[in-house]
Amino acid sequence: MLRWLPLALITLVALWLRTHELTRRPMHADEANQAVKLGSLLETGHYAFDPRDHHGPTLYYAALPIAWVRGEKNLASLSETSVRLVPAFAGTLSVLLLAAAAMPLGRWPALASAAFLAISPPAVYFSRYFIQETLLATCILAVVVSVQRWLRTGATRWAIAAGFCAGLAQATKASAPLFLVIAALAWSLARLVKSPSSAVVLPTAAPLPAPGPTPRCQLYPGRALLLAGSVGLGTAALLYSSFLTHPTGLVDALGAYSQALTRFGATAAPTGHEKAWGYYLRIFGWFRSGGLVWHQLVFTVLALAGILITLLRRDRWCFGVAVYTVTIFAVFSGFAYKTPWHLIHFVPGLAVLAALALARLAQQPRGGLFATGAALLVGGTLWQQTWLTSFLRPADQRNPYAYVHSSADVLKYRALAEAAVARSPLAPIRVISEEYWPLPWYLRTLPQVGFWSQSPPDANGSLVITSPAQLAAVRASLHGPYRESILGLRPGVFCIVLTPDP
């Protein structure tokens, strides 16, 4: 029982960091948009995959049971906590999965890997963020663990589990194959490495199963692959077709790739998310912005030491992890389109490599002391940065993870709208702007709210919220005097709030 205590503690810390005060940060426009879509699914039971502006359906379906358990039956009652619990639980599960995946390193290094992921600043931040990325990263880790188990035991159930998790990953985000292909490539390359010992890299490593009959996976790999592929496709098909109620979702699922090419291809217009190749590296390093310091450098240095050790020792399993991590890093750095949530895909690999470095350090004379010191230093710096990014300044524009984030002003619109309803219960509340997210989320409980991208002929209402670009047209459509004030939507973007002047 005591054997599981450290992992249980790490999991509890991971869970607490991912679920504590989930409403502390205002809703990002992307979160709000997806939460409103979930609200529609909750109310109507209907979901249709949209390949143009949204990712896969897993996130929404995963949120349903949480909302039901919390007694939320419609968009109005749906809460930020409920929607954010989906990535929070997925992120916590990913910690357990990484511990399982890293067992070839040995028990304590596997626990260290899990601990680093548990308190990683980007992993925690995006585990509290209602988007697909954490769910995707967790599904990919689940595939890795399942394939590991299948390779070791040859049991069909693990092939089925791998296929199921791959299907979930595919139904979470269309970029899933990229991770699976790179993982397969890394595994293939690792097999070519002539290692002094094939898998056991450390004296503390978990013992290999005793030599016995050749696993069935090695006898019939094609059959298992076919089975896993069928389960994966079936799972993805079920979700994309909204459990067979929306068959065109299957066609749209394939169409997502042509949409992606149109949007991100070489000839596509800039999306506004283009960044220099070193963007991700910088965040894993050390930089100062607006008087605040953001860093993960100690962790990154330890992970780099792990890569160096891997190259010197030529351990197969670690070599595979290093190839996967470096390739993922390189591929995402190579894409012009960069967003901070992609960072979480680098963390599991880096955590394993950092743990490997610690384990090697511990093997040196008096190394235990140094390894403990290094672990505490890494843990301390990661914890400090996690506290800063997820709790102290979660929506601060200097926070590298708070990407075009809603400003605190978005929390003020609702009170204004409620006051408007109290004054004129039957009059509409109009939001007339090219950009208005996350306002539909914050105004969701009010029945008479409407949204326009351009001013209607009659723009009068108990409250009118508009953009600077629409203001002239809105004014021309108003009767009577209105008081005008300003509220922010996100850094550098304002709305003008017009209230009838009695």
Place this chain on the structure above:
Amino acid sequence: MLPRTLTLALSVLALTASAGAADAIALKVEMPKPLFAGTPRPISLANLEPAGAKRADIMVPAGTTVLSKGKTVTSSDALPVIGELSFLTDGDKTGIDGAYVELGPGVQWVQVDLGASAKIAAVAVWHFHSQARVYHDVVIQISNDKDFKSGITTLFNNDDDNSSKFGKGKDLAYVETNNGRVIDAKGTAGRYVRLSSNGNTSDELNHYCEVEVFGTAGK
């Protein structure tokens, strides 16, 4: 450092050159370089000062100088996480990282102690000018009472709904630029100048690059 010194020197020169004149003169305030180019969209709003609008000159008595340089600053947020309160009166209004102080969320004030009561001609404030943003509920007051319980003169107040509880104000909100905001104090006598704000359109925090109090010493 050199541009800052130059700016200060020009400022002092401009003021001292005209010190001998008997009539009121137009206040010259040296502005820092702009850190961003205009707002994303031009905003024309009834209670928002038009962007780039030429402001009327503020006429001040000859001999008016910067009284606040190096003076003590106190605040409702006594220990700012970023920057020092002394940044408000250090003459550096560049607005770059390391040149502004960041106060906590919600309603926060800063207070400049001029050391003795003075005839205050104008107050200039630069909150943060690296990005287009509007600071909420900007209130500027003068008093001889350091606790601002009595003898308060309000120079500026754009809190149109009295959310900061200083009373409802009718002044215009404005987008922060390198031009800051210069307010005519009309020779109000006082030792303390208090400036308050209530977050801004980008975040709930309050920032100051510089505050300059212009006037003449003595009552």
